Structure formats: structure tokens, C-alpha cells
Amino acid sequence: MTKLSVLHKEVLKKIENENYSLKESKYLSKKDVLFAEKLFLTNKELDKNKLKEIFASERDIFGIEIDRFLKSKVDARVIPLDQIKIELVNAFRDIVENYADCQILASALQHQKDNETFLIVTADKKDLNPNNYEYVKSYGILKDYKFPELHNLCFKN
Secondary structure: OHHHHHHHHHHHHHHHOOOOOOOOOOOOOHHHHHHHHHHHHHHOOOOHHHHHHHHHHHHHHHHHHHHHHHHHHOOOOOOOHHHOOHHHHHHHHOOOOOHHHHHHHHHHHHHHHOOOOOEEEEOOOOOOOHHHHHHHHOOHHHHHOOOOEEEEHHHOO
């Protein structure tokens, strides 16, 4: 939600001032810049106030969809960020490039320790692909942990 809000704000800045450079924005990643530029080109002819309304509506709908997903598809939330063991995050960091993925995995492992095996669902093609997940499970100090079952939507029929 925060990322979407930032994208919208940056596009609105560009609409207010066409000389504003999305590429030089300190708030957008390189990938986000490409998306923001497309969003700008698609909407540059719209009235700024109308576009603000459209963007606000998109964020509302997105928020509702996230809430619906969490209420209907998620059985349990795992360990909160501030309670994740940093040594676990760092162990994953040796193998997994994405820091957020390391936090997710560490949180899942901590939760898994005292619970029945549960299912972790992802659509990650890179760090959490099935082969990499199997490698992570057998890596160093991590091999003694009980891992949740992985269901990767990108690799299932």
C-alpha cells in the first residue's frame, strides 16, 4: 500500500511539472520508475484532481482486496518483524539475496518450531523457487530446523 501511494504521488508530481524527473526520484526503485513512467504516459491527459480521485479509489480497492485475502485465505500470521531472530535472518542472508524474503523465512521457521507443519504460499520465481528452497533447508545451521511446506504458485500446474 505504501509503495502504491508513493508511485501515485510521484506520478502526480510529474503531471504537475513535466520537467520533474521520475528517474531522479529518491523514492522510486529502477523497476518502479519504469512503472511510474508508464502510469504517467497513460494518465498525463487527465485532470490532476480527477487522477487523484482515481488513484485514491485504486488504493481503497487494493486495501479492500488485501483485507479480504487476509481474512479468507490466511489461517495464521507468523512472528512479527520486531520478534524475528536476527541470527536466523543472517543465516538466510548467506543464501537468499532478498532481505524481505530472509525475514519471511526466519519468521516462518520460528513459528514452525512449536506448531504442526504448515503451508507457506508464494509466487516468488527467484529466491523461493522449489530448488532454492530445498537447498536452503539443507544449508549449514538451518538443516536442523523444521521447515514449513512450500507451495510456489509459479511452479505448480
